[in-house]
Amino acid sequence: MVSELAQRLLAWFDQNARALPWRESPPHPYRVWVSEVMLQQTQVETVLPYYQRWMTRFPDLETLAAATEQEVLRLWEGLGYYQRARALHRAAQILVRERDGCFPQRATEWQTLPGIGPYTAAAIASIAFGEVVLALDGNVRRVLARLFDLDLPVDSPAGERELRRIGQVHVPIDRPGDFNQALMDLGATLCRPQTPQCEVCPVAGLCLARARGTQSLRPVRRRGGAVPHYIVTAAVIWRGEQVLLAQRPPQGLLGGLWEFPGGKQEPGESLEEALQREIREELGTTIVVGEKVGVFRHAYSHFRVTLHAFHCCLVGGEPQPLEATALEWVPVTRLTHYPMGKLDRQIAQTLMQARPSASAG
């Protein structure tokens, strides 16, 4: 028997589902997969242009597997969590090499691939292969926490177990993928974190938080700590018309992306001293710090930075990639070809505006 919750949700979804490019009939595993990875911690509106560009350049599994990592990162630039792009690329190569280009069907198989966790595996398996599994993401957590007025933190192990237990029994065997997407659409459009639109919600009559007036208290979350703020420096080291870029190591923050070398200011250091020290440590050489390029601010997920960038000249020996994966001298006009994070892209943009190419002017 189908739960009333599922019936109402699906009826609403049939009328109100958002038209999204990866929602096709029948759904295509590759396109559903790419969309789900892009959508990890990222809103639909942000994903749309990236998805379109991706599908134009990498229309299928084989094309993606054959691409270079640099091109993959360049298309991903701006989406964040760059490990997702690298994992997607690696998984494509695994499927082509080890499975002859055939997609898994079960969620448990999908989850063995890099970049695919419990949520994404369940989403793909239910949407593209009809597996009856709950796809528990942030939206679904919030919707279920309200429907059942759950007072456990939804991001705790106990809370998650409870949500799975509560939610799984409602997944209908005939339309598991639509059910999951209906829950997510509801969370994204009506059952929003602030000021949920209960008046027009198709399942308001079944909602315990609505009945008790506790919508704004759900979901309960554990508190995060304060985020640190760092002062960092970056060097634009010139050699003729070229500047020096360093490629960050594959693991960790902005893995595989390119940057202007530099680093944190330590207590007691001037900006210039910090930059000279960082260049000595990272490149094994010495610079003269000149005019300021600009000051840039940025908030990462777990800290904030204020970045001071300076024009610099090399006075020591040839730079060595002591901490970077690679170093390259790059003409300013070619900086767009190197994938970068937000801050370094801002520096690059500033340089390109200051020294426009002849053809662009």
Added chain:
DNA sequence: AAGACGTGGTG
């Protein structure tokens, strides 16, 4: 198991 991991939108 808690923290690392991007970026943009919102109140």
Added chain:
DNA sequence: TCACCAAGTCT
């Protein structure tokens, strides 16, 4: 300016 949040995964 700031805290919180968003279709999570990895270690």
